[in-house]
Amino acid sequence: MQAWVTDLQHLLAHGDAAVLVTVARVEGSAPREAGTKMIVTREAARHTIGGGHLEWKAIETARQVLRDGMRMPHARRLKRFALGPSLGQCCGGAVVLAFERLDVSDLGWLATLARRLAAGASTVRSVSFRSSRNGTPAGAPTGVNQPEADGAAVAVMLSEPEPGVETPDCLLWDTGAASQGDGTLLLTETVAPNDWPVVLFGAGHVGAALVRVLGTLPCRVRWVDARDAAFPSPEAFAALNAPNVAIDANDAPDEAIDAAPPGTSFIVMTHDHSLDLELAERILRRGDFVFFGMIGSHTKRKQFEHRLAARGIDPLQIARMNCPLGVDGIVDKSPEVIAISAAAQLLQAIEAATAAMHAPGHAGVAAPGTTHSA
Known part of the structure; x- marks a missing residue:
């Protein structure tokens, strides 16, 4: 909108x-x-x-x-x-x-x-x-x-x-x-609709900080976590003043990946590394995302690269995974700083995808918030 x-x-x-x-x-x-x-x-x-x-x-x-x-x-x-x-x-x-x-x-x-x-x-x-x-x-x-x-x-x-x-x-x-x-x-x-879709996994401290930032941007956010109690109370959520964010307390979070439209951006920051791996595999297999970022260290990335390759994921797709999440040069690990850094990296990807979509002869991943016409 x-x-x-x-x-x-x-x-x-x-x-x-x-x-x-x-x-x-x-x-x-x-x-x-x-x-x-x-x-x-x-x-x-x-x-x-x-x-x-x-x-x-x-x-x-x-x-x-x-x-x-x-x-x-x-x-x-x-x-x-x-x-x-x-x-x-x-x-x-x-x-x-x-x-x-x-x-x-x-x-x-x-x-x-x-x-x-x-x-x-x-x-x-x-x-x-x-x-x-x-x-x-x-x-x-x-x-x-x-x-x-x-x-x-x-x-x-x-x-x-x-x-x-x-x-x-x-x-x-x-x-x-x-x-x-x-x-x-x-x-x-x-x-044209300008609210690009984002699926955010994880309702921890960093996820909550990122929601506060995304709530000010022209996007539609589906905020997913299996733990209902991890989300803010209705009063606290209302105080965020983020009408573009929808909470999804879901025991099967991977369903949000399948339901997302082409051109969605995915951000994974759950409390469970095994769940992160499952989500990463499902996101990379569909391939039509604009951005995929995951919180973690360089060590976590190396482990996931090996495990995802062993599951048959194309190395070129694995290379599209942004982990550690955030723009280079920012090392502070407080939730608020990570959230701003992650949002900046997401915006860079959105700008690049939009510019590519407008280039002559482009055919590929849909621009954020759009779908391909038959």
Whole structure:
């Protein structure tokens, strides 16, 4: 699930109006990529488009759009910000930001989008902006450098992406007449599920510390341990504020491996080395994981390499096992440090898998959170 979708649903359901700010176009170097979102209300701002002076100006503009809503409930605006000359930010590029005032009437398309994301489906969201009357500045690319555009409300449109298109993207384009001042600019973006799946085995001290970190990241965690008493109490678990984590007290933890979708990341840190070996064998045999990490020492790795090879596991698959777990150069063995180091190593694997999936001609393990189409 995209967090901005859930947050908007909660805000609008309580009767609040909000402005959705989207990075619609990036020119050169910028703090965040196209498609990045921020939500602005009268009192607060959630999420970030990069911080600094740009974000401060974006919040100021968004609150003006909220005020404009007194006469135009679904006010929309496009505004271009040059990061270097006008804002003093060292990125040096420019961004076009889209501002959309939303209220309770937008809950319909948000609910549809939320259902599709929960089902793992990507969705194209299209929003139109009426061009400003003075047209595009002379010499500027049509529809790109337009400093500002206000428009009357046209319904947000949701549609299926083109076949084979599942990855997020964002495009701001001219429908053909915007440069004459009587057309529209159209923002189209493919909104894709961004919560990659993780199966974590072990509810000990390190497992609990890692859950606290993973609870802040865009992932879905299945936290598995046969010992029900090892998990936090319901009150303590609620205090973790990790709605993306599901506890699974399971006497047959290997079932979680079989049930996991392609592109899952597995982390093994149980209290039992023999169980670790069984889980490692099952994970390596399926092979379609993005990341497999296991807590332990170099000695444990050597022992497991021999035992797994004796069970017929391909040495190339065994080499994909990250044990000891964590990034190189961090030697502190406290649970909190191991958790941060393990999460960093996991993020490296996620980034690499996502980049590989987007490479031309790639065919193989699914990117995190996706499945292969037939």
